[in-house]
Amino acid sequence: MKHIKTLTSATLKQTAAHGGCGECQTSCQSACKTSCTVANQKCEHNK
Amino acid sequence: MIHRYSKNGLNFLLDVNSGSVHVLDDISYEVAGLIDENMSENCPENIVNELSQYNADDVKAAYAELLELKKAGQLFADDDYIDVSRYIPTDAPVKALCLHVAHDCNLRCKYCFASTGDFGKGRKIMPFEVAKKAIDFVIERSKGRKNIELDFFGGEPLMAWDTVTKTVDYARSREAETGKKFRFTITTNGLLLDSDKIDYINENMDNVVLSLDGRESVNDEFRKTVNGGGCYDIIVPKFKELVDKRGDKDYYARGTFTAKNLDFAEDVVHIADAGFPSLSVEPVSADDGCGYELTEEQLPTIFAEYDRLAEIMLERRKNGKKFTFFHFMVDLNQGPCVVKRLRGCGAGYEYVAITPDGDIYPCHQFVGKDEFKQGNVLDGTFNLDIAHQFAGMNIYTREKCKECWAKFYCSGGCSAANYNSNADMNIPYELGCKMERKRLECAIYLKAMEQMEEEL
Numbered sequence: 001m002k003h004i005k006t007l008t009s010a011t012l013k014q015t016a017a018h019g020g021c022g023e024c025q026t027s028c029q030s031a032c033k034t035s036c037t038v039a040n041q042k043c044e045h046n047k
Numbered sequence: 048m049i050h051r052y053s054k055n056g057l058n059f060l061l062d063v064n065s066g067s068v069h070v071l072d073d074i075s076y077e078v079a080g081l082i083d084e085n086m087s088e089n090c091p092e093n094i095v096n097e098l099s100q101y102n103a104d105d106v107k108a109a110y111a112e113l114l115e116l117k118k119a120g121q122l123f124a125d126d127d128y129i130d131v132s133r134y135i136p137t138d139a140p141v142k143a144l145c146l147h148v149a150h151d152c153n154l155r156c157k158y159c160f161a162s163t164g165d166f167g168k169g170r171k172i173m174p175f176e177v178a179k180k181a182i183d184f185v186i187e188r189s190k191g192r193k194n195i196e197l198d199f200f201g202g203e204p205l206m207a208w209d210t211v212t213k214t215v216d217y218a219r220s221r222e223a224e225t226g227k228k229f230r231f232t233i234t235t236n237g238l239l240l241d242s243d244k245i246d247y248i249n250e251n252m253d254n255v256v257l258s259l260d261g262r263e264s265v266n267d268e269f270r271k272t273v274n275g276g277g278c279y280d281i282i283v284p285k286f287k288e289l290v291d292k293r294g295d296k297d298y299y300a301r302g303t304f305t306a307k308n309l310d311f312a313e314d315v316v317h318i319a320d321a322g323f324p325s326l327s328v329e330p331v332s333a334d335d336g337c338g339y340e341l342t343e344e345q346l347p348t349i350f351a352e353y354d355r356l357a358e359i360m361l362e363r364r365k366n367g368k369k370f371t372f373f374h375f376m377v378d379l380n381q382g383p384c385v386v387k388r389l390r391g392c393g394a395g396y397e398y399v400a401i402t403p404d405g406d407i408y409p410c411h412q413f414v415g416k417d418e419f420k421q422g423n424v425l426d427g428t429f430n431l432d433i434a435h436q437f438a439g440m441n442i443y444t445r446e447k448c449k450e451c452w453a454k455f456y457c458s459g460g461c462s463a464a465n466y467n468s469n470a471d472m473n474i475p476y477e478l479g480c481k482m483e484r485k486r487l488e489c490a491i492y493l494k495a496m497e498q499m500e501e502e503l
């Protein structure tokens with residue numbers, strides 16, 4: 001594409017299939033006790 | 048749903064439901080502002096006319112590229128793949144505990160949400176017997192989950208050192224037989240650290256959170272010892288020893304900014320340069336009228352400061368002095384699954400806090416609010432109604448979140464903050480939302496810059 005550069009393509013939808021295993025860290029605990037961002041968490045699936 | 052924004056000459060187009068992120072040139076960015084999900088096969092004339100400052104063929108070509116994205120499911124994707132009802136957990140396993148081993152503190156920080164450590168309920172240390180019951184509780188309640196997180200919190204957990212070490216030993220002793228894996232975190236103000244404790248923490252804790260607000264003057268304005276002096280000079284050398292010996296294990300220096308240091312980027316840089324390049328500095332949650340609370344009027348200043356911080360980080364990356372700012376971290380590719388993004392922190396059902404008396408609350412921020420008390424580990428009570436109430440909340444049940452472009456990054460915010468500001472866990476804390484969205488824009492910008500620099 002000439003006008004558009006895609007940084008990341010649709011990935012969320014695929015995660016719906018295997019998602020929800022629940023082995024990942026709880027969000028608030030990783031660093032800071034009042035944080036609410038999940039987007040920086042790691043997925044633990046298949047680890 | 049889409050979100051467009053420009054920052055420093057880069058134009059972004061986020062497609063919310065698919066999670067796609069695109070960087071656009073000026074023409075396609077303008078075109079994107081004129082389209083909606085009902086895109087026709089050919090570029091409508093009114094778009095060409097409206098953008099008459101550009102060459103018509105270029106406008107049409109840009110439109111065609113946007114249409115291509117749409118067909119590939121990367122623009123105006125719908126969210127019908129998300130079956131919300133399926134993801135509302137009933138009887139979900141509890142897999143993370145916040146153990147309030149000490150409702151006591153040896154600092155007197157002015158902004159402390161725990162009322163200088165005792166959560167308004169009297170100073171107390173958790174006896175090991177209670178901690179042991181808490182471990183038994185989480186082993187049983189975690190059901191099939193393997194990974195269990197245990198966070199030693201307070202007050203100041205180092206004041207309950209004996210309980211901490213015994214709890215670690217006990218949890219470890221049950222891992223083999225139960226097939227569980229415990230991950231420990233400790234949050235400390237540093238005052239009681241000595242070499243033995245540092246070595247113990249580095250060996251046993253998967254993560255450490257070190258409380259430090261930034262520049263000495265800023266830190267000491269709020270983080271006071273019992274005598275009213277500052278704590279900076281006492282804690283920083285100890286934190287340094289800890290981090291120097293820690294190797295590549297996780298840690299975070301964590302600070303708070305208030306209305307008194309709206310130039311908090313200076314504090315971020317200060318912490319990084321003091322030897323703690325893995326850090327987080329967060330907005331204070333404080334009552335209106337306290338004199339240091341953050342207000343709507345300060346938002347432009349705060350936004351400009353986040354922008355400035357992002358530029359500082361870019362600069363630093365170039366001269367090899369890079370640091371990690373927790374709130375600007377976003378993983379665009381391998382982040383958590385959509386189910387996790389829907390629900391967020393899990394407070395009240397996956398994650399609970401335990402007080403020194405064994406009382407169970409939805410999370411550390413709810414401790415002491417009697418109406419949220421869920422049970423007690425000593426008598427084994429656990430109120431599932433409260434757990435289900437928490438489990439039932441997500442970005443689709445919160446009206447404002449449903450309409451918000453940031454929902455899959457933010458996961459619906461903090462129930463405690465919502466409750467504190469609106470007396471309703473389902474109504475987002477607006478000021479927090481505005482800062483969250485700003486940080487996300489910065490985070491995605493930084494990610495884009497990184498990715499593009501790598502490709503050069």
Ligand code: SF4
Binds near residue numbers: 451461
């Ligand atoms: S930023 Fe606010 S409105 Fe948006 S998802 Fe987060 S809590 Fe909800």
Ligand code: SF4
Binds near residue numbers: 034035393394409462
């Ligand atoms: S309710 Fe708020 S403070 Fe409590 S765990 Fe969730 S995000 Fe953290």
